[in-house]
Amino acid sequence: MDNGTATAYLDRIGATAPAAPDAAGLAVLQERHLRSVPFENLSIHLGEPIVLAEDALVEKVVGRRRGGFCYELNGAFGALLRHLGYDVSLLAARVHGGGALGPPYDHLALRVDLPEGPWITDVGFGRFAARPFRLDVRDDQPDPAGTVRVVDAGHGDVDALLAGEPQYRLDLRPRELDEFVATCWYHRTSPDSPFTQAVTCSLPTPTGRVTVTDRTLITTEDGRRNEREISTGDELLACYRDLFGIVLDRVPVLSGPRPEVRRPAQAAVASPGD
Template sequence: MIFTQEQIDIYLSKIKYKHKIELNGKTLEQLQISHLKNIPYENLDILNGVPIYLTPEALFKKLILSSRGGYCFELNGLYSNLLKSLGFDVTNLAGRFIDDDTSIQMRRHRILKVKTNDGIYICDVGVRSESPRIALKQVHGLIQNDGVSEYKFEEDDFYGHILWQKERGKSWKKVYGFTDEPQQDIDYIMPSFFCEKHPDSPFVNIRKISIFTDSVNINLVGDTLKFYENAKVTKRVDLQDENEIRETLDKYFGIRLNN
């Protein structure tokens, strides 16, 4: 779907983007951090039994007009349509998170590859934890810094490409792997449905919400609010009741529930 100019303006206003739009990496960097700071990651609809719809119309209504958030299939799905509407050449990809070297996860992450006037970039506004705050140029071995952590891509016989992260004072670790095979919107319906309904899904039993500032990842998991900065939790607050949770959703994540 290509958004109308009115929809583009509403979207850019929502993420408080005020820079010039040019088809280059600098614009992608500015768009990504603006997105991460203003549209939260969250799974509240899943917990409340509200069906997840991945159509561009449904995503625009939920995330932009209704001031909600979503998880990667929603966030990167919506963002993909914004980038296409701005004139970028976008390819949707599928990836696997890598928690360790002993198991291989299913493909349940949506990632965007974007061609610009100055290179090819990987864009991602759909990771809950500390992750790239800017678009990363897809060049193997190139170490890139988003102001908080360092990142690099490496080739892999199985995964295709692996994104590595090095937080301050820590060792390099694998984040996720992905291949270059283009995905269509319909390819995300099955993995999204797994995340939404399967008992083994990490989204069906506990609240998972996140948003970024320039240097902090604020996340609410269950009833615990954490502020993650400089590669460590700097503040932790255990919320006591539903009213405190609702106030926190509004204050830090801009989420106001109707019920």
């Protein structure tokens, strides 16, 4: 990433470069990213390729002003953090849901090593921690989204919990971006993937969250949830444009069957309750 691209990325999320790569600056960058770049799986339902290469991911977020899911969002954010001087590693995680764990490389999270210790920063898991949290701390860590806790899970892995509920299990060995290609392909093609089972676009707001799932608009303000059906394709495109800053020339078409029970993985963070 060059300086011009980094400046455009920071403009995209409404942030400035920290004076030094520290924890306070990392927290601001994560919060601004979460508020600016939607968690969305529209590419899957538009038939667009998902290319796990840093330049392509940054171009999607910055040049095309789109969002993405974990591999895309954390892949791009990791590139920005490295350019800003942070020591970043990619970690693979398995998502908890339905009493079971997802496959290896189910999720991509970022480890950032700072002088005081390692942190996890994550802008690609939908409704999750709003700020980075310490990887080496086993006490409760307060967060605007709820209490975060890291628990040893055996074999060197750890579970990340939010409000007492396990979210994902992290393998602490550093990975390369191309190691996530196979599971990314599974998530964008398999009828068993939560990402093929609903069209989702979601952003936190200062008072809650706004989500479009298929043709349902869900808004949460101060804990009060409202939903309404979007009646036309033109109205749906207007919602993507006005609520998320995403300009499309056609409506995403659901690419997979709707299951009776959806695994509460990343795509489900934008389902009822947001």
